[in-house]
Amino acid sequence: MPLHRKDLLGLQEVEPDEIRLILDTALSMKEVLARPIRKVPTLRGKSIVTLFYEPSTRTRTSFELAAKIMSADISSISPGGSSIVKGESVKDTVATLQAMGADMFVVRHQASGAPHFIASQVPAAVINAGDGMHEHPSQGLLDMLTILERKGRLDGLKVAIVGDITHSRVARSDMWGLTKMGATVRFVGPSTLLPAEVEKLPVEVYTDLEEGIADCDVINVLRIQLERQERGLFPSIREYSSLFGISRERLRAAKPDVVVMHPGPMNRGIEITAEVADSENAVVTTQVTNGVAVRMALCYLFLGGAANVAAA
Amino acid sequence: MVTDGAIVMDADEIRRAITRIAHEIIERNKGPENLAIIGIQKRGVPIAQRLGQLIEQIEGVSVPVGSLNIALYRDDFATRQAPVGKTEIPFNVKDKRVVLVDEVLFTGRTIRSALDAIMDMGRPAYIQLAVLIDRGHRELPVRADYVGRNLPTARKESVEVHLREIDGEDAVVISKSGD
Numbered sequence: 001m002p003l004h005r006k007d008l009l010g011l012q013e014v015e016p017d018e019i020r021l022i023l024d025t026a027l028s029m030k031e032v033l034a035r036p037i038r039k040v041p042t043l044r045g046k047s048i049v050t051l052f053y054e055p056s057t058r059t060r061t062s063f064e065l066a067a068k069i070m071s072a073d074i075s076s077i078s079p080g081g082s083s084i085v086k087g088e089s090v091k092d093t094v095a096t097l098q099a100m101g102a103d104m105f106v107v108r109h110q111a112s113g114a115p116h117f118i119a120s121q122v123p124a125a126v127i128n129a130g131d132g133m134h135e136h137p138s139q140g141l142l143d144m145l146t147i148l149e150r151k152g153r154l155d156g157l158k159v160a161i162v163g164d165i166t167h168s169r170v171a172r173s174d175m176w177g178l179t180k181m182g183a184t185v186r187f188v189g190p191s192t193l194l195p196a197e198v199e200k201l202p203v204e205v206y207t208d209l210e211e212g213i214a215d216c217d218v219i220n221v222l223r224i225q226l227e228r229q230e231r232g233l234f235p236s237i238r239e240y241s242s243l244f245g246i247s248r249e250r251l252r253a254a255k256p257d258v259v260v261m262h263p264g265p266m267n268r269g270i271e272i273t274a275e276v277a278d279s280e281n282a283v284v285t286t287q288v289t290n291g292v293a294v295r296m297a298l299c300y301l302f303l304g305g306a307a308n309v310a311a312a
Numbered sequence: 313m314v315t316d317g318a319i320v321m322d323a324d325e326i327r328r329a330i331t332r333i334a335h336e337i338i339e340r341n342k343g344p345e346n347l348a349i350i351g352i353q354k355r356g357v358p359i360a361q362r363l364g365q366l367i368e369q370i371e372g373v374s375v376p377v378g379s380l381n382i383a384l385y386r387d388d389f390a391t392r393q394a395p396v397g398k399t400e401i402p403f404n405v406k407d408k409r410v411v412l413v414d415e416v417l418f419t420g421r422t423i424r425s426a427l428d429a430i431m432d433m434g435r436p437a438y439i440q441l442a443v444l445i446d447r448g449h450r451e452l453p454v455r456a457d458y459v460g461r462n463l464p465t466a467r468k469e470s471v472e473v474h475l476r477e478i479d480g481e482d483a484v485v486i487s488k489s490g491d
Contacts, residue, residue, distance in 0.1 A: 021395075028396040028399070030398075031399045032384070037432060037433075040384040041385065042384040043389075300384075
């Protein structure tokens, strides 16, 4: 039951059996995270490069911790402290790093498709850690792992993703992954924050919060980017919060045991109240832990190289 | 279960061998005190559980049993990736007298991996090895403390242990068609 690809660029093209393999492997990795000494020798001598053209703390740290727990060597490249500021092209940067012996690139870029370009240039595995408004597959996988742990299944669940869908690569990865595994996905938000041609996506669309989360098993609350307001996509933070903020009262529309997720960092009091964020329903810190487990699984599975990829 | 090889141990013989090993473990360790049994996934685990139950029946003391997956410790990561299963060791191995259990002892590489995995969880007092079948052809200096049966084999033959918990029957089967 191997993977069918060299790179993880998005969940749109990944098969359900691959998702199942990654989630099963990640569940096993959680045992390593629970040990007093969190280190296994598996990836000794493997070299992983994180190449982040966009700032990130949690995703990058999560990948770095995962790689270190698995004993891989990790190098972190970001534009500020590298030859990228001297005008080197992406193509030359990755060619240089490949020549140094990188086995895997973890890439974040503001342009959708940048990881695809890099993947076409190098024999190393490329993991997309967020590209433009396209996908953030490892976040989608950690969200699925968190739901699977809480609910015991993905199939048949109703999952509402609430907020700024247009600008959210998390929403897209969640949508592709969850629908492949048999869940129903709803996009909930003001119409100005719903993507163009949303009717072509495999989702139900709601512009009313209470209708959107009615009877849901899971709500994924997206971070509202305050700078969007300046562009006139919603009138005021206060209005957004009153119409789409997730509060204890609002949550009553969903199932009593609804799982509330947030990819972080949270704007407490805007898209989610502190009361909900700290409640039994919220699984925000579990998501963070599961992120490390999922990335350990990705390092393990995608560093296997050709041996692990089924013959095309 | 359909098999095309020769049965070299049947259910009764397997039961007697495991029962004998349980007695030997108690005798060699002068009782069940501080004992812990760890089965290597996948077929070492049911044997470990049976040994645990037998020791409890004989001595009236329950012995903790764990399940170990060694995928993260294998020496052939570059060429072959085993699925990573969940290790469940519900006790602290520190200062325990650990009996490691596998169904077949062959090259010794699995045992090497398992020893590393256990050492990463703590420092046991010592580790002993129990196997149902020792088929020879060692590639590492590993030997078993408890052996169900020594089974001389050709390297190309395959030895399969069927256990009722996994395969629905107890039998050891040897066939020429091993890969």
